[in-house]
Amino acid sequence: MSKNNRVWRLQERPVGNITNNTLSLEKENIPQPKDGECLFQLNYLSLDPTNRIWMSDETQYMPPVVLGEPMRGVVCGTVLESMTPDFKKGDIVSGIGTWSDYQIGSPESVGLLSQVDNVSAMDAFATLALVGPSAYFCLLDIGEPKAGETVVVSTAAGAVGSIAGQIAKIKGCRVVGLTGSDEKCRWIKEELGFDAAINYKTANLPDALSKSCPNGIDIYFDNVGGTILDECLKLMNLHGRIPTCGLISQYNALEPVPGPYNYSLILMHRLKIQGFIILDYLERFPEANESILKWMSEGKIKVRLDVSEGLETALDGVKKLYTGENNGKLMVRVKEI
Amino acid sequence: MSKNNRVWRLQERPVGNITNNTLSLEKENIPQPKDGECLFQLNYLSLDPTNRIWMSDETQYMPPVVLGEPMRGVVCGTVLESMTPDFKKGDIVSGIGTWSDYQIGSPESVGLLSQVDNVSAMDAFATLALVGPSAYFCLLDIGEPKAGETVVVSTAAGAVGSIAGQIAKIKGCRVVGLTGSDEKCRWIKEELGFDAAINYKTANLPDALSKSCPNGIDIYFDNVGGTILDECLKLMNLHGRIPTCGLISQYNALEPVPGPYNYSLILMHRLKIQGFIILDYLERFPEANESILKWMSEGKIKVRLDVSEGLETALDGVKKLYTGENNGKLMVRVKEI
Numbered sequence: 001m002s003k004n005n006r007v008w009r010l011q012e013r014p015v016g017n018i019t020n021n022t023l024s025l026e027k028e029n030i031p032q033p034k035d036g037e038c039l040f041q042l043n044y045l046s047l048d049p050t051n052r053i054w055m056s057d058e059t060q061y062m063p064p065v066v067l068g069e070p071m072r073g074v075v076c077g078t079v080l081e082s083m084t085p086d087f088k089k090g091d092i093v094s095g096i097g098t099w100s101d102y103q104i105g106s107p108e109s110v111g112l113l114s115q116v117d118n119v120s121a122m123d124a125f126a127t128l129a130l131v132g133p134s135a136y137f138c139l140l141d142i143g144e145p146k147a148g149e150t151v152v153v154s155t156a157a158g159a160v161g162s163i164a165g166q167i168a169k170i171k172g173c174r175v176v177g178l179t180g181s182d183e184k185c186r187w188i189k190e191e192l193g194f195d196a197a198i199n200y201k202t203a204n205l206p207d208a209l210s211k212s213c214p215n216g217i218d219i220y221f222d223n224v225g226g227t228i229l230d231e232c233l234k235l236m237n238l239h240g241r242i243p244t245c246g247l248i249s250q251y252n253a254l255e256p257v258p259g260p261y262n263y264s265l266i267l268m269h270r271l272k273i274q275g276f277i278i279l280d281y282l283e284r285f286p287e288a289n290e291s292i293l294k295w296m297s298e299g300k301i302k303v304r305l306d307v308s309e310g311l312e313t314a315l316d317g318v319k320k321l322y323t324g325e326n327n328g329k330l331m332v333r334v335k336e337i
Numbered sequence: 338m339s340k341n342n343r344v345w346r347l348q349e350r351p352v353g354n355i356t357n358n359t360l361s362l363e364k365e366n367i368p369q370p371k372d373g374e375c376l377f378q379l380n381y382l383s384l385d386p387t388n389r390i391w392m393s394d395e396t397q398y399m400p401p402v403v404l405g406e407p408m409r410g411v412v413c414g415t416v417l418e419s420m421t422p423d424f425k426k427g428d429i430v431s432g433i434g435t436w437s438d439y440q441i442g443s444p445e446s447v448g449l450l451s452q453v454d455n456v457s458a459m460d461a462f463a464t465l466a467l468v469g470p471s472a473y474f475c476l477l478d479i480g481e482p483k484a485g486e487t488v489v490v491s492t493a494a495g496a497v498g499s500i501a502g503q504i505a506k507i508k509g510c511r512v513v514g515l516t517g518s519d520e521k522c523r524w525i526k527e528e529l530g531f532d533a534a535i536n537y538k539t540a541n542l543p544d545a546l547s548k549s550c551p552n553g554i555d556i557y558f559d560n561v562g563g564t565i566l567d568e569c570l571k572l573m574n575l576h577g578r579i580p581t582c583g584l585i586s587q588y589n590a591l592e593p594v595p596g597p598y599n600y601s602l603i604l605m606h607r608l609k610i611q612g613f614i615i616l617d618y619l620e621r622f623p624e625a626n627e628s629i630l631k632w633m634s635e636g637k638i639k640v641r642l643d644v645s646e647g648l649e650t651a652l653d654g655v656k657k658l659y660t661g662e663n664n665g666k667l668m669v670r671v672k673e674i
Contacts, residue, residue: 058601225600225601245604247600257598258595259595259598260600263562264395264562265612266612267582267614269612271611271612273610274608
C-alpha cells in the first residue's frame with residue numbers, strides 16, 4: 001500500500017515551549033481496521049491546551065503520549081470502512097484520536113457527532129467535542145451559579161472561557177471576562193454579552209477587578225492559575241467557588257510554581273477550589289450537548305473559530321495557544337465535510 | 338464597686354510571635370448585665386489557634402479584636418445574675434466571651450453546656466465548645482469519609498486533630514496522624530487507636546507518608562498548610578478531599594507565604610480543597626455534640642487536656658500553641674466548678 005497517510009509523532013517532550021522538534025510529520029501507510037473498529041478520514045482536528053499536558057510526562061489525568069507514538073488529539077472524521085455495527089460508512093464521528101489523515105476508531109474512542117440544521121458540522125464539533133461540555137459541567141456542577149451572582153472567567157475569549165461566560169449569562173449572573181487584547185474584550189462584551197471585560201495585559205488588575213466586581217466575586221472560573229488566581233482570591237465572597245478547569249500559566253513552567261499567596265483566604269472565606277477534568281463526565285455528554293446545541297441554534301451561545309488549513313499546520317497552530325495569538329477556538333481543517 | 342475583675346486587653350497586634358506586650362492584664366470593675374443579658378463568672382478558658390487570628394487585623398472570619406478591648410475567647414462560666422429567661426443563676430454556660438473573671442453573656446453569645454454523667458464539665462466544655470464540632474463537621478461534611486479510605490490528619494495530637502482522627506476511625510477509615518514528638522505519636526497510636534503516626538520533625542516526610550499510606554490519601558484533614566500540605570498533595574488519590582480547618586504554619590508569618598507548589602495536582606487529580614470555619618455550623622452544634630458526648634461516654638473519643646491554673650497564665654499558655662509545647666487541648670482553669 002502506498003504511503004498516503006500523514007502522522008504527527010511525538011519526538012521530544014517539550015521543556016518549556018513546544019518547538020519544531022517536539023513533533024515530526026511522517027508519511028505512513030493507511031491502517032486497517034480490525035473487528036470492532038472503523039477506519040475514518042480526519043476532517044477537523046481540535047487544538048487544545050491539554051495537548052501540551054499530553055506531550056509532557058508530568059503527573060496527569062491520562063497516560064502521556066509515548067515518545068515516538070502518534071500525537072493524541074480531539075478529532076472529527078468521516079467513516080470510510082466499518083467493522084463495528086456502531087458506525088457505518090459516511091458517518092461523522094468525533095472523539096479522541098490522533099493527528100493523522102487516516103486513523104482507527106472504536107465505540108470506546110469516538111461517537112457520532114450531534115448535529116442540528118442551523119449549526120455547521122465544524123461549529124458543532126468544535127463546541128461539543130470537548131470545550132462545550134467542559135464549560136458546562138465545570139461551571140454548573142462545581143461552580144453552582146445562582147442568578148445575581150458575579151462570575152469572573154479567565155481566558156474569557158478562549159474556547160472554554162467564552163462558553164462558560166455565556167452559560168453564566170444564561171443562568172442570570174453578572175459575568176466579567178479577562179482576556180489579553182482589546183479586540184477580544186470588545187468581542188466578549190459586545191458580541192457575547194459579558195457585563196465587563198478586562199484586558200489583563202494592560203489593565204491594573206486589582207483596580208480593574210474591584211471596579212468590575214462591586215459586589216465581590218462568587219465564582220472564579222479558573223483556566224490559568226498564577227497571578228490572576230491570586231488577585232481573584234482577594235475579592236472572593238464568603239463561600240465562593242473556584243472551579244479549576246485549567247492552569248495554563250503553569251504548563252510551560254521550567255521551575256516549581258508556587259501556589260497562590262492568598263491561599264489562607266480559602267480558610268478565612270470558606271472557599272471551595274475543585275479541579276475539573278472532562279474525562280469524569282463522558283457519560284453525561286448527551287445532557288450537556290443537548291443544552292449547548294439548543295443554545296447555539298437559538299443564538300445564545302456563539303463560537304468563533306480560528307481555523308488553519310491543512311494537517312501540516314497543526315504544530316504551528318498549537319504553539320499559538322501559549323502566545324495568545326489565536327483568535328477563537330483553534331482548529332485545523334484537514335478535509336472539509 | 339471595687340476592682341475585683343481581671344481583664345486581658347489587646348495592646349498590640351502581634352508581628353510574628355505573640356509577646357508579653359501583646360496583651361495586658363487589667364484590674365477593673367465587675368460589669369452589670371442589662372435586660373436580655375446575664376453576668377457569669379469564668380470557670381474555664383479555652384486557648385485555641387484562632388486566638389492568634391483574632392489578635393491580628395488580617396482579613397478573617399470575624400471582626401478582629403479592637404486594640405484596647407478585652408481579648409475574645411471561648412469560655413465556660415457559671416451564671417451569677419440573669420436578666421434573660423434563657424438562663425438562671427447557677428447555670429453552666431459556654432460560648433464566645435472574653436478573657437476576664439466576670440463578664441456579660443447573652444443567648445446570642447453563650448448557651449447551656451451539654452453534660453452527661455461520666456464526662457467532667459471541663460472535658461465536656463473543652464470538647465464541645467469548639468474543637469469537637471469543628472472536627473465533626475469539617476471531617477464529615479467536607480471530607481465525606483467512606484469506610485476503607487485513608488485519612489491523614491495534621492496536628493493529630495492537637496485538640497481538633499485528635500478528635501477528627503478518632504471520628505475517622507469510628508467511620509471505618511485508615512487514619513494516619515502527623516505530630517511533633519515521639520510521645521505524641523505514641524499517644525495517638527496506642528491510646529487513640531490511629532493506624533500510624535509520623536513525627537514530622539524527625540521523619541523523612543515523603544518516605545514516611547508513602548509508607549503509611551500504601552493506597553494513597555483520600556482525605557487530608559489540613560490544620561497547618563505549608564510543607565505538609567505540599568507533601569500530602571503528592572499522594573492524594575483521584576477525587577480526594579482536603580478539608581481545610583486551619584493553616585497554623587502561616588499565622589505567625591512575616592512575609593507573604595506561597596501556596597502549595599503542587600497546586601496543579603488539584604486539577605490533575607480533581608481534588609476538592611474547601612475552607613472550614615465553625616461559625617457556619619453554629620445552628621447544627623446540637624447534632625455534633627449529641628454524637629460526640631455519646632462517643633466520649635462510650636470511650637470511643639478520648640481527650641487530653643493541658644491545663645494551666647489561673648487567669649494570669651493565659652498569655653503564656655496561648656504562646657505554647659505555636660511552639661508545640663502543649664500536651665493536649667490547652668485550657669486555663671480560672672475557678673473549678
